[in-house]
């Protein structure tokens with residue numbers, strides 16, 4: 001039972017994890033990471049234990065109780081009927097207790113999830129916590145959450161004590177009544193001493209088994225309480241599909257077009273981000289997207305990756321609506337380098353190989369080659385462990401410029417037709433900036449590029465500059481053309497920057 005319990009927990013975890021990773025990005029905008037982690041670790045364990053380890057005790061207790069009751073009827077049907085008259089009130093009590101426990105467990109697991117969420121956030125952001133000197137505040141917040149869990153646990157303990165107390169008391173009362181009633185039956189010569197003693201033994205045995213059953217029942221109810229949210233997550237159908245058409249590789253150009261797109265984030269549907277947004281991005285050319293902060297530049301990239309779908313209008317790739325295309329295939333054709341690239345807590349080599357369709361088939365030479373093209377080879381070789389250097393959680397052991405160059409190497413290995421870039425706003429030192437810029441220029445060669453541009457040099461070199469303002473492209477052209485418009489938004493934007 002213990003090994004099958006572990007197997008069930010493992011399977012539950014694997015299924016839940018796979019169900020979670022298939023959910024659309026909007027789902028993660030609304031759900032907290034700590035809560036999902038708690039579901040994966042604690043809820044699965046509780047459910048697994050309640051239906052396996054506990055089940056063996058329950059089965060044994062059930063079998064013992066049934067045989068014991070049978071024997072009681074065999075010895076004295078009259079006394080057995082009398083004893084079993086306590087079953088209906090105890091059953092009603094059990095149902096009430098079970099429902100309460102199920103509800104309480106749900107609340108308790110939610111409260112535990114909030115505790116995990118808080119711990120995850122405080123530990124994950126320890127640098128910010130430390131910089132603001134908020135350790136004590138965070139500890140107090142965590143302690144108050146833990147105290148809340150304790151209060152709920154106390155409620156559970158009281159309910160448990162009440163239920164087990166009531167069932168235990170009824171058991172004892174039954175024994176006393178059996179002694180009394182059995183005595184009367186013996187007095188009237190309807191029962192022998194031997195029959196009464198064996199009846200008492202069976203009744204005692206049944207009483208013990210019912211204690212075991214009650215414990216099984218309460219654990220089961222706890223499991224069901226924890227399981228409710230698990231089933232919801234396991235059965236949740238992702239809103240964005242995983243299938244669709246794959247375009248012909250030979251004739252694939254990589255031309256992108258937004259036509260009359262309206263969009264608002266599902267988490268904030270009342271705030272429109274794009275209204276009638278249109279933009280075409282020709283194949284093998286560089287389009288620089290500029291616009292004020294919060295105008296929706298990063299959202300354009302998210303829509304192209306199909307992390308969200310527009311409310312209306314179309315986004316097409318080579319004339320095909322991307323909603324018809326297989327999203328996995330679509331994303332395999334797109335490389336991204338974001339402002340602050342996220343790396344995984346493994347070696348540099350593994351992080352670069354992550355860009356390939358099949359990382360296990362990537363050779364060390366390939367990794368070194370792309371790292372050199374991305375101007376990352378030299379600093380990586382300077383580390384004592386070279387390409388095997390572990391970068392820490394989210395790449396915390398590397399500098400911003402180093403992370404960017406590794407992300408560029410990762411994108412180079414992917415070798416995508418389309419590139420979505422978000423240029424870093426944070427200032428790198430001159431040498432780092434030059435190295436990153438040179439690596440980006442190499443990466444952009446011959447691809448369809450949409451770059452959220454901040455540097456003047458990138459904007460000047462782009463084939464087209466598109467100005468995004470208030471949910472629309474308001475101006476489009478080359479840098480000099482746009483600058484020459486006397487009242488243009490672009491001109492104002494550039495003046496502000498300089």
Ligand SMILES: Nc1ncnc2c1ncn2[C@@H]1O[C@H](COP(=O)(O)OP(=O)(O)OP(=O)(O)O)[C@@H](O)[C@H]1O
Pocket residue numbers: 029265266267268273291292293294295296297298299300
């Ligand atoms: N996941 C999200 N859910 C809800 N609203 C969001 C989400 N992401 C961004 N927003 C909102 O959408 C708007 C556009 O954000 P976006 O990040 O696209 O702007 P941006 O032009 O890239 O800004 P910046 O230049 O400052 O990076 C902002 O008002 C932002 O608050």
